Amino acid sequence: MRVVLSAYDSRGGVEPLVGLAVRLRERGAEVLVCAPPDEEFEKRLAGVGVEMVPTGASVRDLVTGKTPPAPGGLPRRAAELVAAFHENVTALAEGCDVVVATGLLPAAAGVRSAAEKLDVPYVYASYQPVSLPSPHHPPIPRPGRPLPADVTDHRELWDRDARDAQEVFGEAINTHRASVGLPPLDRVRDHVFTDRPWLAADPVLAPWQRPADLDVLQTGAWVLPDERPLPAELVAFLDAGPAPVYVGFGSIPMRDPGDVAKAAVRAIRAQGRRVVLSRGWADLARVDDQDDCFVVGEVNHQALFRRAAAVVHHGGAGTTTTATWAGAPQVLVPQGGDQPYFAGRVTELGIGAAHDGPTPTFESLSAALASALAPETAARATAVADAFCADGAAVAARLLFEAYGSDRRQLGDQA
Known part of the structure; x- marks a missing residue:
């Protein structure tokens, strides 16, 4: 055939x-x-x-x-x-x-x-x-x-x-x-x-x-199933402390990516979490030289998301599917297309939160993260992952x- x-x-x-x-x-x-x-x-x-x-x-x-x-x-x-x-x-x-x-x-x-x-x-x-x-x-x-x-x-x-x-x-x-x-x-x-x-x-x-x-x-x-190993430096970072929060917007070229990265890193730190920042097509970059933030390029998202406390992303079908399969709580920051739909579904299923608006700020992202990082959200994300086809x-x-x-x-x- x-x-x-x-x-x-x-x-x-x-x-x-x-x-x-x-x-x-x-x-x-x-x-x-x-x-x-x-x-x-x-x-x-x-x-x-x-x-x-x-x-x-x-x-x-x-x-x-x-x-x-x-x-x-x-x-x-x-x-x-x-x-x-x-x-x-x-x-x-x-x-x-x-x-x-x-x-x-x-x-x-x-x-x-x-x-x-x-x-x-x-x-x-x-x-x-x-x-x-x-x-x-x-x-x-x-x-x-x-x-x-x-x-x-x-x-x-x-x-x-x-x-x-x-x-x-x-x-x-x-x-x-x-x-x-x-x-x-x-x-x-x-x-x-x-x-x-x-x-x-x-x-x-x-x-x-x-x-x-x-x-x-x-x-x-x-x-x-993605069998590619994570980079050794990333594995060392993950092993060195509690589960971090992943932030990445995939193929979305975010407006003012420097401000977005600063707001995300600040909000995640306020929750007592470390950060894995994905460059993506928005070209997100480090905001300072603190060692609680690790920047990645192309990596195995399946393996990384399984080790994340939460995944902050744009809400495209691919990333939402991968995070759901991995059992990771999510914060969706939809920009358009099918992303508002997936933000709604993640909220309805209780496996994460929909960010209010397309531009994350410290205040808005902090509110969404507080919901996503709640124990009941993690438990629900695990249950939905177990039912994933x-x-x-x-x-x-x-x-x-x-x-x-x-x-x-x-x-x-x-x-």
Whole structure:
């Protein structure tokens, strides 16, 4: 069996493909991954022996502003993504059994157009339920298109979201489709999602509620035990005292990162805790030369979070999933996208606290930390970790083999 996996996303959106790729290979599949050309993605996939084909522009350069704004803005970048993913998936997927797309809609649209041209089955997967239409939650606002405050009906908001997606991405997607001999689409979002998308999220942390407008197949989160050792210097720091509080914002370029680091370190020290500060794409750095703070770059978060008293982060699907699986109490400082949803879920489950607002201050972070570091929060985080569904990648691999292996049985009309 040959499978092409694709994502145009940050690290948290590429990491699940590592888990799925490994589980597919364990069943004997040949796996290729199309992902952004960021060095950390290539190193991670190479570390598990999976070939990655760099596709599209660097996500890190786009997010951190190292890539200057393109003429034509978002529509131009959307057109580039559609073309890049169509070209690479077309080159890789001929004779393939199935292609799986995740990540940004225009990139996934390029993957689906390649699957159509090659007559290869296609599956779309989301890492969080709020990206998929449902009467139980509103859509995530699209860039420059806030949700109208006077509309509360979720189905009406999802209809509006379909129109917004068409207005933002429709021209780029349909122009490309015409260039490769495919008919135009009047609802690009629904075409990309299909009638039966997959939800690669833990059913306790991020459940799919029924009844709903889509027949969603929830597999569980695509996670993989990370066997990489922690750096010796970090292990020595962890061993030298009580469990520290981790602070990191992943791929989010925080405004005024120096002030954020100062507020975080001060608030954590006020709780009597040491600090592990992750540089991330915000480039957080030490605020002084005290020995109760350790700065890390790329490390095994699974191992580190298991040794943390709490994890302060932005609330992306990847970090929230990892912290939940590790049983670490959390403080989420959501900036946008799916992050407010996960902040709400962590609060509802009692495994952490949602920070009030996107900019942490000493006062606001102190209040959230006091809640996260309470004994009852730690006990609840442990209980939820014990219920975590850690075999989602294996479930997804099995379903792909059953549906698209040698007998090519279908799980519904997804191609």
